[in-house]
Amino acid sequence: MAAEVQMVLYEDDSVQVQYVDGSRLQLSPCGSEFLFEKAPPVSAHPLEQPERIRQRTHFVISTYREQLQRALDFRNSFATCPFLSESIIPPEGKKRIFIDISEVRWPSLDADDGMICMQSGMVKISSLDGHAYLCLPKSQHEFTVHFLCKVSQKPDSSVVLSEKNNQVKKDKLVEKAGKICTYGQRLKNKENELHYQMMNSKEPLEKKSCVNGTEGREGLPLPDTKHTCIYTWVKQHWSVNSCPEEWKYPLSLALRFHNKMSSVAGIAVNVIQNRTLTSDVSEEGGKEVSVLPRALLLSCPVPHLHRWNFCNSLSLRQSDEEEYPYPELVKVVWYKGITYRLTHKNMNSIEIYPGDGSVFKSEGAYFGNYFTYCSIQEGSEEREEKMYSVHNLPPDRPGSLFSVRSLIKQATRILQHCAKTRLSLSHNYNICCWKMVPGTNDSNVLPLLLRELFIPNVGRFLAYSDDKVHVIFLDGITLTLNWNFGSLIEKRQVNQGLNLGWCKLTFPDGHDQLIQVEHPGPYERYVTTVISWCRRLTQTSQREMPTHPSFSVPEENWCVASELEKIQKFNCIL
Known part of the structure; x- marks a missing residue:
């Protein structure tokens, strides 16, 4: 393999x-389908297309089972919603x-129940019911x-229950079966009643099963598995700086408990407090209940949206100037044991x-x-921090585990x-x-044009609702940048609304260039010119911001602009 x-x-x-x-393998965004492309033989013609096998993940054959299992484990470790096929999970x-476990409750802020500090x-931090736990290493990254x-x-499937009628359907199952245990938090209070119902059932019961809030405690399953739910443990990795909403409260508990143990042990915590790790998760009181992520459906309802486009591999890159051929934004890259994790919330950042x-x-x-380098010495427990400049990287040292220059480049x-x-x-407008799926994300709408303005002798300025600004200058050059129009501008930070430190210039010949x-x-x-226009537009109050394009430009200016567009298109064709 x-x-x-x-x-x-x-x-x-x-x-x-x-x-x-x-060979290469590609998983669909929902994980329900995969495409495996075999490596071409040595004697293959350069124009010969490689052999491709496309299958449903749930019905994968044994030839690709192990590779698909590792690909799914990698996906579920960083994905928003996991895909868990029962046929692939080991017994x-x-x-x-x-x-039906849909949420967990964490300890309160003033209690230390379920909090353990390992020797390392x-x-x-464990939930009160034992259905989830969070581990924060000493580095806190x-x-x-x-x-x-x-x-x-x-x-x-009747097992897939909606949030509204979940409890109603559960009660119906209990009434019909006559031997199914009570759901939710009433399970512990009615253990004896459950045992009585199971023992007095008309159907033969040779096996019994009940989970009592622990991870490994499990009895023998019932022969009638129609009313039982199959669960599995999912492990996910997240960055402290980009913590999902459902894990903010337990992460704040872990950070608070770590600082408390450090103060008891006499270790200074000012290094941790000075960093911005706890900026988004410092105070999450009142959110003791976390809604757990739900697995995606076994089959995709819209498989025609799956796009199978293989790009060239990172290992084939020889030139530093060569661009990445990735078709979309990258979230995580694993390359020969090294993990690159990216965040695209407000600004592009990478770890x-x-x-x-x-x-x-x-x-x-x-x-x-x-780039800031942080490490903790195993013996001395000292934290080492270094700062590297992209334009002045150090040479490789013989005997080092990795090349700092290569990683940062x-x-x-x-x-x-x-x-x-x-x-x-065209980014982010392809429907995933x-x-x-109803109820997963209802914000798939195309951006609206908020403001369109033509400035004589300069060009046309367009601002969209997705914080994107597109400017077409009269000399044929177009500029695109991201600007947050909802941010408040301070006198000391004139470019506070700038989401990215980069903007893209497109020249009349079609060539584009990314500049700082x-x-x-x-x-x-x-x-x-573009930033000054964005600042003036941001200072406009939200009440004055139109929700539809405003055409306040004289008609003759539009005629000139349309003629210039025709000339520009003609030059591009030539």
Whole structure:
């Protein structure tokens, strides 16, 4: 079985895997389908198309089972919603449970129940019912969560219950079967009643099962598995700086407990407090209940939205100037044991995990100009921090585990690719298959044109509702950047609304170039003009901001602009 060289998780949770022998595997965004491309033989003609096998994940044959299992594990470790096929999960990883576990309750802020500090310095926070726990290592850069999740169900299965009529259907099942245990928190209070119902049932019961809030405690399953739910433990990795909403409260408990144990042990905590790790998770009181992520459906309701586009592998790159061919935004890249994790919430940022416990983080005004290296010495327990500049990287040292120059260069190219993708006018407008499921994401709408203005002798300015600004100058050059129009402008930070430190210039011949806003070079006139217009537009109150395009330009100016567009298109054709 060929080993993996590179695994890439895109923003829509699709996965692409490159193997040593040249074969490739691609998972659909929902995980319900996969495409395996075999490596061409040595004697194959250059124009000969490689053999491709496309199958449903639930019905995968034994030839590709192991490779698909590893690809799914990688996807579920970082994806928003896991995909859990019962046919692929090993028998020891399945648990039959009577109750529907959809949420967990964590300890309160003033209680230390379920909080453990390991000998290695890791803090473990367990939920009160034992259905989830969070582990925060001593470095406090990333954390892992383990939770019980129901396996993926069929779209028309009666087991898939909606949030509204979930309890109603459960009560009907209890009334009909006469031997199913009570759901929810009433399970503990009615254990004796459950036992009585199971023993007095008319159907023969040779096996009994009940989970009492622990991870490994499980009895023998019932022969009638129609009313039982199959669960499995899911492990996910998240960055502390980009923590999902459902894990913010337990993460705040772990950070608070870690600082408390450090103060008791006499270890200074000012290093942790000075960093911005707890900026988003410092106070999450009142959110003791976390809604667990639910697995996606076993079959995709819209499989025609699956796009099977293989891109060239990262291992085939030889030139530093070569651009990444990734079709979408990249979320996680695993390459030969090194993990690159990216965040695209407000600004593009990247974290590099070489695998030895250390981490590189992109820093700077708009991220990507500097990288901070953090590591903890095992023997002395001392925290080491270094700052690296992208433009002045150190040479490789003989005997080191990894090359700092190579890691930062790869991360910088990935950041530039993501910035260029975000500045594309066609980005994020492709509908994702699993986001089309009702109740998962209802924000799939095209952006609206908020403001359109034509300035004589300059060009046309367009602002969209997705914080994207597109300017067409009269000389044929177009500029695109991201600007947050909802931000408040301060006098000290004139570019506070700038989401990215990059903007894209497209020339009349079709060639585009990605330049830094802080150092535009010979294109300073274009960048300054667009940013000044964005600042004036941001200072306009939200009440004055139109929800539809405003046409306040004289008609003769539009005629001139339309003629210039025709000339520009003609020049591009030539």
